[in-house]
Amino acid sequence: MNKTIWTVAALALVLTACKSTPMNPAKVEDSSVTRPIAKSQGNTGADSSASTDKINIKTVDVDTSKDELSAAELAKRQVFFDYDSDAIREEYKALVANHAKYLVAHPQTKVVLQGNTDERGTHEYNLALGQRRSVAVKNALNVLGVSDSQIETVSYGEERSKQNCADDGCFQQDRRVDIVYAGQ
């Protein structure tokens, strides 16, 4: 994930923006340029708090403190599966529930669920198996109230698998669904 750093003229203005709109990661990305300081020097008159004489430059790291998506319970975005299984293990149910809660609270936010498999088997069949896993996570999100319009399920099959795994600990890393927020 990019460490996006904003250099802003008025911290208050930025914080207001963050609070007033749902966190849309695509927008964070888009505004990752350094804002021209001169432009916010009070001559627009749009925001009194920004039109002070003194400009205090503060750096905000959106990936840590202020980004809801970066909160500990949402930072985990990988759901791992057993061999030849699309059942969501007990230990990942809370993870899925945290993302469901966020998505329900932010109905404009979209996610892509990317299914993956280990390298054993054929490319296309593994693509289908990876898809089954992404559908399993989607169904779990649906049950928790997330709308279909917020979710796309896709599969990479074995295409991103580690090659030449020697044991199941290695294969296990490949059997997963990645939850990818739009724009990230």
Place this chain on the structure above:
Amino acid sequence: MTLNKLFVIILVYKQTKMNKTVTMQNLKNGLIHFLSHTIGVGVLVWMFALPAQAALELEISGGSAIQVPVAILPMAESGAAPSGSRLHEIISNDLRGSGMFRIINTSGMPALPTTASQIKYTDWTALKAQGLSLGEVQQVGGNLKVSVQVMDVLRQTALLQLTYTVSPSQYRHVAHLIADQIYEKFTGQPGAFATRIAYVTKVGKRFTLQIADYDGFNAQTLVSSNEPIISPAWSPDGSKMAYVSFEKKKPIVFVQSLYTGERKVVANFKGNNSAPAWAPDGSKLAVVLTYGANSQIYTISADGSNLQQVTKSSSIDTEPAFSPDGQSIYFSSDRGGRPQIYKVPASGGSASRVTFEGSYNVSPRFSPDGKYLTYIRNDGGAFKVAVQDLGSGDVKVLSTGSQDESPSFAPNSRTIMYATRVGGKGTLATVTVDGLVRQRLSEAGGDIREPAWGPAQAAPK
């Protein structure tokens, strides 16, 4: 090492005397490095650096193949011949690699004829040659005029008289065309040497879809990407390639013209778009779409219109393949629990099961003559190429690897090419339908996977 491609030839000496191994490669072409010495019962690993891209290695296993003894004599070549292997060497490699011919060693012969009138037939009957080919290559303008005669040694008559006028870049292609003619004359079956294959290479993080001659030479890149490319499928006329690209962070089906480079999105629906398979008339493709659920089979016109759903199940249905008559689509499905191959009318309807032996059979592909179905069987944890005789129902496991994938038939229905892994790296291999003749193609520096053998057709000019 600056040469970008290295080829590993492994000579496997089987313990049984009936088995023999022959390298197809012209060993003169740049032996760089003796890599390893004899290991165990006799595995020799050599590395060769070659000016061209690839090498097929031949391993004939089993002793029951009837081989026609033929002498393939050097051509009289005037002027500067194209670099690399000579015409007669390419023809010899083709014929030897088919497992159907024994190439007579002519190195001890005092004078080799280049015209029919120079042939002393007693020399050749003494060597038990049944056939003998000779001829010449002339420079005509900027082109090469290749004239070949193939003689019946016993009857002392000409079996074939062939003349080709081509650009020098078609040198290897002409050799393959001649080998096809000789193959057909002696076996009664068409050859498949003047054919092409498509495959995907992965070097570092770079994926490329390449087209090459069947023996791996003359490789050209059709498309390259930092995201995966899978499932290349030739259009029946050999002019277009369908494939799946992840360049937009999801699988999308493209069709690309080989000659114009024109590239069209055929299927880009919500979810996955994958597993393209052409109908025999080239008008439409079977594809696998998911939307928000499991993989299901659809047909779609080659221009992306007229989408129709073929399978409707809550299971995985994927890897469609049209039967040669276009009436049925065979596919992999886990609707019965474990993955097996089923068939369904191409217009949709109820599916019936095709494979019953083994607990895991996927990736069906037909022989062009419709007599065989090849697929991948998981045999106790090892994935192997199997072939099913659709007449008798007999099934034979043909390959010996543990991660063999993507079987596809040669246009003459005699040989199957597939992906295998050797030393942790993907490579291509072939095996004949009878399981007697195996070859391996290798490229160092990256993985090769997902081979698709192109249809019979002339190469473009």
